[in-house]
Amino acid sequence: MDLLTGLFTTAFLAGGVLALAALGEVLAERVGVVNLGVEGLMALGALTAIATVASFPSPTVGFLAALAVGALFGMLFAFATVILRANQVLCGLALTLMGNGIASTIGRAYSGMPARAVFEGIEVPLLSHIPIFGKAFFSQNILVYLIYIILPVALSIIMFRTRHGLNLRAVGENPAAADAAGIPVGLIRFAYVTAGSALAAGAGAYLTLAFVPSWSDGVVAGRGWIAVALVIFAGYRPIPAVLSGLLFGFITAIGFVGQARGWPVAPAFLSMLPYLGTMAFIIVPVLAWQRMRRIMAAPAAIGMPYYRDVR
Amino acid sequence: MTENATRFSAPPGTPPLVQLKGIAKYFPGVIANENVDLDVMPGEIHALLGENGAGKSTLMNILTGIYQPDAGEIIIDGYGKQFATPVQAIASGIGMVHQHFKLVQAFTVAENIHLGWAETPRRASGPVLEARTAELARKFNLQTRPGARISDLSTGEQQRVEILRVLARQARVLILDEPTAVLTPAEARELFKALRDFVAGGNAVIFISHKLDEVLEISDRISILRGGRKIATENTADCNPRMLAKLMVGRDIVLADMRQRPAGAAPLPAQPVLSLENVSALGDGGGEALHGISLDVRAGEILGVAGVAGNGQRELSQVLTGIRAVSAGRILIDNRPVESSNAAVFAESGIGHIPEDRLHSGLAPALSVTVNAVMREYRKPPVSTGGTYRPAAATALAKEIAAAAEVTIPDFGMPIRNLSGGNQQRLVARREMRIAHKVLIAAYPSRGLDVGAINTMLRYIVELRDAGAGIILISEELEELLNLSDRIAVLYEGRIIDIVDNDATDIDEIGLLMGGRTSVREVA
């Protein structure tokens, strides 16, 4: 019993990081912009959270500060890719390099320090007494509800059942058609890329304020890239993206449990699980089922800058 | 031939619905529009005539707010307007159905209709939108399937969606850019009737076309653009084809009889040089795109392939050039069956290919002129000996091709996308002609070109035919096909409906075949 509860608890925590980052990337990619800077944004968010909390011991403030920093760098990225229309892949890689570099440099002062204030678990009366699942989900910190329930459901409704969602999806599918229909393509791309970047940074904050919870160089360890891959696997939809994150949380949790219980597999190999798992998840479905190609198809205009007044 | 029962007559002194004054627009190296004046009265169908590249689409893109004019004014109902964005033009009652539809392929009809529309309800789920779409279709009397995905619709159906979308936004000025390019003659007539009904209510239509007959049939007045400038505006009743052609091109054009053979030419051989026997092929989506196609072409003959775009032409040209494998049947070159589909082998066998979309399939836009020019002959000396590739020899070959195409190229190392569309097409044509000893497959060779360029292209084709090659000409321009082909095959939904002798048929019969009617000669 203890094992299962522990497994689930870790899964929700670890998965939360990936889920939040994946949600942010869904926003960006749905409007046609590939943001490969998620890894760097997570590092920046992680560091901002720790640094802020060291001065203002409130995890909420730390989280909000991370969102702000993410939005700031997101705007920089959006300016380059949406307004100046520079190559999205290169700008994303640059953002990752810059984010990692800046976070590592400033982070030396905070290395190894545990977070001064973390997101504490809240016991929901009644619900938290459900065996295994109740303890795992309903005794978690408040962000868990945001990440697993509020955000994915809200974003799903907005994206697929509202007028605004129709317009924003059109921007990602065919910006020329959206433009001709009167939709402000540049504005929508800018706004959603910024919002997505903020969420990515928030995921980093979640890492250092709830999951680990401390900062060290390389703490993000490729989770940003896994999140980008998960978005493809989830067919660019909010709810599947969050569920994929949870799935990965499980894989990570299994690795931890293995290490803790002294399984005869070296920790290094258990650490490889998330990366190998991600690869399997984006390769196998496409090769196994032809139909998956259509389901996992990206918004048609993804990655392409939109020029209106150019022949 | 333009009178109808109900005509809208504007009270005297009514300002034009749309007035353009002194519009100018420049692109790098090109004057797209200069000093253009245009006015469109309520109740009128106003045709904008001009060859490809004359500036018609640019002008309309300015009127709909997609481009900003570099000079000039736009006046709607007597009030000066500036359309910084398309949404402002839509708000002023301007609606445009573009030549390349601005539809989101992955969305349904209903979703596309409601895109970017202020009247779309905030809660916009599938069923809600579909119900509203059905309502709109009823109101404007346009048949459509609200729940269907655009990518599953025919081009004619997609056009109806575009028109419905524009009408739903209460457009008073409907702009149509080359609308009949994707319609059978019968569908075109239905469209014309719908347009007549539209203007009877005091609205106006701007009809962009390069086809003289169409323009004479449907419009009340015609404005001719040439080289980005407006040459004249005339009442249709005062016009005839010869005069319009002269205004469009700026000189008298004499249509040579392309079908005439040079004196002493040998009669056509009995054996075909290329034939398809019951060939079927799968399309990209997995379904069958071609079913049981049988056709052949002989040396010195032009076989035309007619049909509305999207009925398998692309797959047919790919099968004929070895790019696409056949799933059934066989291909024979000089009566010998081909082993398997291999584009390089087909090219070596003397089959050239002017592709449908030169920038997408026939050229690498970012690479140099030289690299593109030698794409067919790089395997042979002098360009390559053994495994090596000699850039100097390649450039020499490229210069030969450019000279034959009469294209001046300042720098053979520059990306080929820097050249104009007409120049690119001529280079591709001459490149293919060099290897097309047996057959040339030409798919829509005149698409997007101006009359001068089209003439050159057709001259090349005739030249090649007289040199002894067979030509398969796939085209959507019926006039062109009737002008050039000895026989015409009609492609419909992946099947050859019929193959008719040019001398024994006319445009009406082909029009019927294009619409799917199997050949039954109507007794008048």
Add this chain to the structure above:
Amino acid sequence: MAASWRLQRLPSASPGIAFAARAAAIVLALTFAGIVLALTGANPLELGYEVIDASFGSSFGLEDLGVLVIPLILTGLSVAVAQQIGAWNIGAEGQFYAGAFCAAAVGLFLPWPPAVILPLMFVAGIFGGAAWILIPTLARAYGNVNELITTLLLNFVAILLVFYVSTNAWRDRQANSATRRLSAEIPEFWGSIHWGLPIAIIVALAIAALLAFSRWGYEVRLVGSNPSAAKYAGMPVRRHLITVMLLSGAIAGLAGTLEIAGTVHRLQGGISNNYGYLGIMVAVLARSSAVGVIFSAALMAFILNSGIILQTQGLTTSAVLAITGLILFLTAIGDELAHYRLARDKA
């Protein structure tokens, strides 16, 4: 009407302007870095002088540069070669480690004389790099799975693998996190610079020659630029994609081999100084030209070396990474802006 100016976008940027844009990006980034340094109290000009003096003023400095250039040329070449076929190889870092791993296996465990071991190490390293990119290559070729992410994910796996092996299975008893010295090494030819440098340069030049002067090179360039046109001309698109991507992995594997056989002489956790990622920068600066890679690798080596020199001043290699990111960012912007020109109204 008075003449007015307008901004026009051309379909292609002229090479001269693109080059100038890159130079401007680098200058801007370094200036920005200088400003940040100044704000933290250091004197950027003094530091700059110190860096130049340390790099070029002594033979030790030049040797340090030379040693850094070797892996950068090859990882840059690896990314550039993949770009020629239109693929993004972000996994050069992992292929570097994989190459080093395989070469180390040969160098540690095969009991033959160095004259035999050394060439075998090369073979093993090249094979290791190619093997490490194999799965992403096949996934891309047959499933159209984006190789950018798959190659990158394997980086983490490779790093973990080498870490594990050098701290456990293959660990030298006296060391903490490294293997014992390999039984063969690449001889030095100038100070501490080993023959790996001429090898790297020759490989780059050979690839450049292959791309420009062979039929295969012509086809590869066409496939990379427009696969549809390549199909139209009857070229084997998938076969070229696979060959070139494997070549790209092999080159990165060679980089790893040269590093452990020539510079480090043992396998350990952090043998790569982010060479794989910096290789992306090298390739982008060189516009994916195999010859250009040699020069941009030299520039990148200088930047990396400066970071190492300035460690005494409190600068870390992560700061160098951040500046590299900024250069990449400004280069991407510059590349796009290079398409624009101001045109006068044709009045």
